[in-house]
Amino acid sequence: MAWHLDWAGVLTGQPWQWILSGLAATLYVTLLASLLATLIALLMLGLRLAPGRAGHALVAAYVAVFRNTPLLVQLLFWYFAAWSALPQRLRFYIGDMHPWSVLPGNVPWLAPEFLCACWGLALFCAAFLIEEVQAGLNSVPAGQKEAALSQGFSQGQMLRHVLLPQGLLNAWQPLVGQYLNLMKLSSLASGISFAELTYQVGHVESYNAHALEGFAVGTALYLLLGVAMGSLLMLSGPKRRGGRQRLVAAVDAATQPAVRGKGVRHDL
Template identity: 60%
Template sequence: MKLHFDWHGVLSGQPLQWLLNGYVTTLWVSVIGALLATVLAMLLLFLRLSGNALAVRGVALWVSLFRNTPILVQFLFWYFSAWNLLPRVWRDWINADHPGALLPGDVSWLTPEFLCSAWGLGVFISAFLVEEISAGLAAVPDGQREAAVSQGFSTATALRWILLPQGLVNAWQPITGQYLNLMKLSSLASGIGFAELTYQVRQVDSYNAHALEAFAVGTVLYLVTGVLLGFALGLLGPGRRLMGGEP
């Protein structure tokens, strides 16, 4: 049996518009989710390093909870349960029309779908990032810490200027993997958050274009984006700068 792909049917008209809209939305959810995950991970890291027993146990609970709960369950919880726990006045304000709350590509970020998706991704990936960075810090030789203390560095300044940069060098590859994983999961988040995945597949079929073709085009878009993102994160890594420019 020979499959025939009508690429013109997919790469034109409204089916193409759906694909591109979903792609742009996925990118923006990825960006916001990555920023949120980074901020949360750094906050969790400082709490873990604070030495406070309660803070350390809280971080351990956060990591255990969000690393071991399936991401699909988390998305469903944030969108269908946690959202309804917010004060009614907040929900009404977010659900109101906000013409100015648009990101480039005509993507509205002030919606329950976008906010729940970005938040869910940020929380999930933060639990992995804090573990990766902690492992990188643990790999820094003890002599580096001792040298920093002998030079008069405080704990905070030694962490900021000496230990954390070296820890990031040690952990940059797995950290990059977590950001790439976040981008892959953002398309799932969008599909659940907007609750339109099956509907749009039927609409693609109604325009005489096969859903398989549409998903093939979308896969190529995400694959190319992932390759480019991985390459960019590799170039932005701190390794070359700290090692005198050597790869």
């Protein structure tokens, strides 16, 4: 029996509108979850680098929990368990229709599915971002820390001007991989009925039985999105060529106030 592919059943009409809406939802949740994950990772890194055992223990527990439990289980927890624990008035307000909360592509952001998907993805990804940045910081040679301290740097100045620039340079490619992983893992949000790309492709399949065409288009869109996102992040990230010169210039600029404060003569 001949098998004739019918791309018009996917790339036209209502099915194509569903797929575009799912692609937009994937883009929105990826962007917002990435920003939130970055903020959470920075907060947790601050606690880890600060003196005191309480912050270290908190970060260690956070990383252990979110790295060692399945993301789908976490999403189901936020959507079914944690969501039910919120005040009823708040749940009813978020569950209502709000025209001002609909993003382009007919994607409502003030909805339980969107909020739980964004929050769950951010918490999960932040646990990996913390370890990637920490690995980058650990790769900075010990001589860099000693040189910064000998120049009168405080711990904060040393972290800002010496450790973080080199640590992020070393860890940038793994960090890009984690952000790409977040985008791909957003497909699991279909398990909580979030209408992202995978959910909408499945909707098309149930609508007209164009399973092969629908999932082929969905795969191609994920591929294009991943390539574009990865290329953009790599281009906007720190560059190794010339990175050492920029780092030396930043250290020199930050060192001058500390040197003048010690009364060191520059003409020696």
